[in-house]
Amino acid sequence: MISNFMYETPTTLVFGEGVIKELPNVLKKYGKNVLLTYGGGSIKKIGLYDEVYKLLKDFNIVELNGIEPNPKYDPSVINGAKLCKEYNIDVVLAVGGGSVLDCSKAIAACAKYDGEGWDLISGKVETKDALPLVDILTLAATGSEFDCGSVISYTAINDKRAYASPFIFPKVSFLDPRYTFSVSKWQTACGTADAMNHILESYFAKYDSILNNGMMMAGLKSLMHNVKIALEKPDDYDARAELMYTCTLACNGIFANGTGPSGWPMHSIEHALSAYFDITHGAGLAIITPRWMKEILSEKTLGKFVLLGKELFDIEVKNLKDAEKVIDAFYKFFESLGIPMHLKETGVDASKIDEMADHILEYDSTYGPHMYVNLDKAALVRILKESM
Amino acid sequence: MISNFMYETPTTLVFGEGVIKELPNVLKKYGKNVLLTYGGGSIKKIGLYDEVYKLLKDFNIVELNGIEPNPKYDPSVINGAKLCKEYNIDVVLAVGGGSVLDCSKAIAACAKYDGEGWDLISGKVETKDALPLVDILTLAATGSEFDCGSVISYTAINDKRAYASPFIFPKVSFLDPRYTFSVSKWQTACGTADAMNHILESYFAKYDSILNNGMMMAGLKSLMHNVKIALEKPDDYDARAELMYTCTLACNGIFANGTGPSGWPMHSIEHALSAYFDITHGAGLAIITPRWMKEILSEKTLGKFVLLGKELFDIEVKNLKDAEKVIDAFYKFFESLGIPMHLKETGVDASKIDEMADHILEYDSTYGPHMYVNLDKAALVRILKESM
Numbered sequence: 001m002i003s004n005f006m007y008e009t010p011t012t013l014v015f016g017e018g019v020i021k022e023l024p025n026v027l028k029k030y031g032k033n034v035l036l037t038y039g040g041g042s043i044k045k046i047g048l049y050d051e052v053y054k055l056l057k058d059f060n061i062v063e064l065n066g067i068e069p070n071p072k073y074d075p076s077v078i079n080g081a082k083l084c085k086e087y088n089i090d091v092v093l094a095v096g097g098g099s100v101l102d103c104s105k106a107i108a109a110c111a112k113y114d115g116e117g118w119d120l121i122s123g124k125v126e127t128k129d130a131l132p133l134v135d136i137l138t139l140a141a142t143g144s145e146f147d148c149g150s151v152i153s154y155t156a157i158n159d160k161r162a163y164a165s166p167f168i169f170p171k172v173s174f175l176d177p178r179y180t181f182s183v184s185k186w187q188t189a190c191g192t193a194d195a196m197n198h199i200l201e202s203y204f205a206k207y208d209s210i211l212n213n214g215m216m217m218a219g220l221k222s223l224m225h226n227v228k229i230a231l232e233k234p235d236d237y238d239a240r241a242e243l244m245y246t247c248t249l250a251c252n253g254i255f256a257n258g259t260g261p262s263g264w265p266m267h268s269i270e271h272a273l274s275a276y277f278d279i280t281h282g283a284g285l286a287i288i289t290p291r292w293m294k295e296i297l298s299e300k301t302l303g304k305f306v307l308l309g310k311e312l313f314d315i316e317v318k319n320l321k322d323a324e325k326v327i328d329a330f331y332k333f334f335e336s337l338g339i340p341m342h343l344k345e346t347g348v349d350a351s352k353i354d355e356m357a358d359h360i361l362e363y364d365s366t367y368g369p370h371m372y373v374n375l376d377k378a379a380l381v382r383i384l385k386e387s388m
Numbered sequence: 389m390i391s392n393f394m395y396e397t398p399t400t401l402v403f404g405e406g407v408i409k410e411l412p413n414v415l416k417k418y419g420k421n422v423l424l425t426y427g428g429g430s431i432k433k434i435g436l437y438d439e440v441y442k443l444l445k446d447f448n449i450v451e452l453n454g455i456e457p458n459p460k461y462d463p464s465v466i467n468g469a470k471l472c473k474e475y476n477i478d479v480v481l482a483v484g485g486g487s488v489l490d491c492s493k494a495i496a497a498c499a500k501y502d503g504e505g506w507d508l509i510s511g512k513v514e515t516k517d518a519l520p521l522v523d524i525l526t527l528a529a530t531g532s533e534f535d536c537g538s539v540i541s542y543t544a545i546n547d548k549r550a551y552a553s554p555f556i557f558p559k560v561s562f563l564d565p566r567y568t569f570s571v572s573k574w575q576t577a578c579g580t581a582d583a584m585n586h587i588l589e590s591y592f593a594k595y596d597s598i599l600n601n602g603m604m605m606a607g608l609k610s611l612m613h614n615v616k617i618a619l620e621k622p623d624d625y626d627a628r629a630e631l632m633y634t635c636t637l638a639c640n641g642i643f644a645n646g647t648g649p650s651g652w653p654m655h656s657i658e659h660a661l662s663a664y665f666d667i668t669h670g671a672g673l674a675i676i677t678p679r680w681m682k683e684i685l686s687e688k689t690l691g692k693f694v695l696l697g698k699e700l701f702d703i704e705v706k707n708l709k710d711a712e713k714v715i716d717a718f719y720k721f722f723e724s725l726g727i728p729m730h731l732k733e734t735g736v737d738a739s740k741i742d743e744m745a746d747h748i749l750e751y752d753s754t755y756g757p758h759m760y761v762n763l764d765k766a767a768l769v770r771i772l773k774e775s776m
Contacts, residue, residue, distance in 0.1 A: 210610040211607065211610035245390050
């Protein structure tokens with residue numbers, strides 16, 4: 001069944017080798033003054049920084065660099081928005097991965113708002129405008145290049161918010177798979193686990209259809225096949241290209257439209273983990289995934305494991321015991337990517353489990369009609385304990 | 389492999405039972421003056437016409453009705469554009485299937501152009517603006533609700549053009565599957581065949597990937613499963629809903645991005661058929677499909693049949709003979725939908741085959757680097773003869 005849904009993604013994707021030669025033509029529609037945002041400098045190592053400057057020789061570029069993983073409202077968003085106002089910025093150009101994009105989305109919105117930017121991000125004030133945002137993606141993972149969402153932390157007040165608004169869709173996302181050749185094995189594995197989890201969160205939802213199921217299995221198969229090649233041979237263009245396109249679609253909604261509520265429980269749990277321990281998002285998700293699956297496995301959810309078993313692992317699922325084999329296969333798959341499959345190996349302290357469970361229930365309610373399977377505090381504690 | 393591509397679809401989909409209650413909120417963004425376009429009056433029979441008037445009681449509605457299947461520049465596009473100028477229309481509201489949508493796209497563009505509208509459609513003059521277009525879809529088939537293309541005929545000068553421009557993307561497409569309950573068995577079958585063919589045209593392309601292949605197989609499976617239910621039980625909401633969403637995606641590009649050139653040869657052949665004999669588009673495509681497959685079957689194309697055989701018909705393809713079984717299965721499938729599988733049964737006259745082959749080569753060149761498999765005149769004649 002396809003439940004009611006609304007879908008929009010006005011972002012233009014420009015995909016493939018050499019596509020950023022179109023960058024000046026795209027940017028000039030918006031104006032001459034560009035805020036260039038990036039992270040720790042990997043874009044300099046791969047030559048992309050110089051390439052951008054060469055292409056934009058007729059533009060006025062102002063820079064915001066040093067954007068953090070799990071990007072921060074203070075200082076990055078605040079500083080970026082300030083620069084936009086000070087230099088009359090016409091367009092924000094984000095060059096990087098999901099964190100740089102998320103941060104730049106918030107900057108683009110805060111640049112057009114005169115009050116305290118956090119009011120937009122926290123939803124206290126409705127976002128009504130944003131500067132145009134263009135990006136060059138350098139990491140296949142979050143799908144931020146093809147959605148209107150972002151996740152921003154405000155350390156001073158211990159807050160982390162998922163911020164979304166139709167005004168912060170990128171206008172154009174440039175995806176050249178070559179810029180991901182230098183992504184480390186660790187980030188490649190974690191980015192893929194993140195995208196796999198995006199699909200699984202939507203798959204374990206109230207409804208399904210031949211179309212949705214098939215698209216999601218295609219996405220999972222593509223990720224699982226191509227990540228292996230990319231880990232082995234980081235400059236394999238075809239593998240990087242398919243990983244990149246699949247990650248872009250995985251979080252966009254096109255796979256999940258009409259599947260109805262799921263609640264994204266694994267992300268809810270992971271948000272608490274990374275709030276407390278700054279764990280890599282994709283690694284946290286990979287560790288939680290099989291434990292969450294085990295927790296929700298029941299006659300009600302058994303059907304979901306039949307297709308996963310058949311399509312991904314060649315396991316015929318007839319009963320709960322068979323389904324456990326599928327869960328185990330996910331565990332082994334993530335392990336084979338080099339992800340440590342225990343939270344204690346990532347620095348998470350078991351003594352915080354109770355507190356984290358409360359945090360999840362407070363910030364990401366995992367009980368209610370928006371959930372495919374409800375998780376109360378006891379269930380959350382079990383999942384976290386099993387994940388240790 | 390994923391080849392370079394550009395993708396954009398700014399259209400908002402609003403999908404599901406009862407969604408058109410949002411119509412006034414959507415239209416009022418554009419203005420008060422609405423051009424309502426529709427076809428032969430089926431929207432009156434299903435009560436949609438009255439529903440629209442009730443919802444739009446605060447708007448000024450001007451009507452253009454009687455839009456033809458294979459919509460015509462003269463009179464429909466000309467009259468529609470004239471009404472827009474005369475009544476200061478702010479937004480075009482198309483209510484119908486692919487023909488009404490295609491015609492309304494052309495009207496929206498011509499309304500903003502002072503010269504001869506055909507110059508835009510024929511590509512002589514670049515389209516630089518269009519009125520906003522909103523639609524309520526009543527037929528699952530062409531995918532016009534989620535793309536920027538249209539096909540318009542100009543009978544007086546014997547011309548038929550595929551017209552595309554980013555300005556004619558619908559702003560919002562309302563898709564309520566209930567409005568397709570009354571679609572006849574014939575139109576349901578032909579619409580599904582059309583959408584299947586959209587996927588097959590993209591599938592038989594130069595490149596493929598796990599992702600693209602998987603999404604396309606999901607689309608084909610969804611169409612083939614749900615059309616059977618819809619033919620049996622026309623008011624089965626779930627089947628109609630999945631047919632509708634699958635048709636919407638089938639022609640949009642999201643399945644085909646990065647598969648590289650294919651040339652859409654079956655559509656090229658069908659355009660000649662419907663230019664000469666006004667045959668139903670989907671029926672023409674269903675008849676051509678197995679004959680075209682037979683013509684292009686070779687060691688080079690064999691691989692494409694392996695997946696089709698496995699995923700759709702449970703046929704293991706190891707050699708050309710096995711592939712012929714797959715082709716035969718497509719033939720039988722279309723036949724099972726009630727589509728006569730010989731052109732002579734649809735009124736096509738064999739004496740025109742030579743002329744039609746010339747027409748195809750003139751208007752839709754089927755030889756060159758844009759083709760997955762080249763078709764010269766002899767090949768076109770063979771396909772048409774076999775289809776008789």
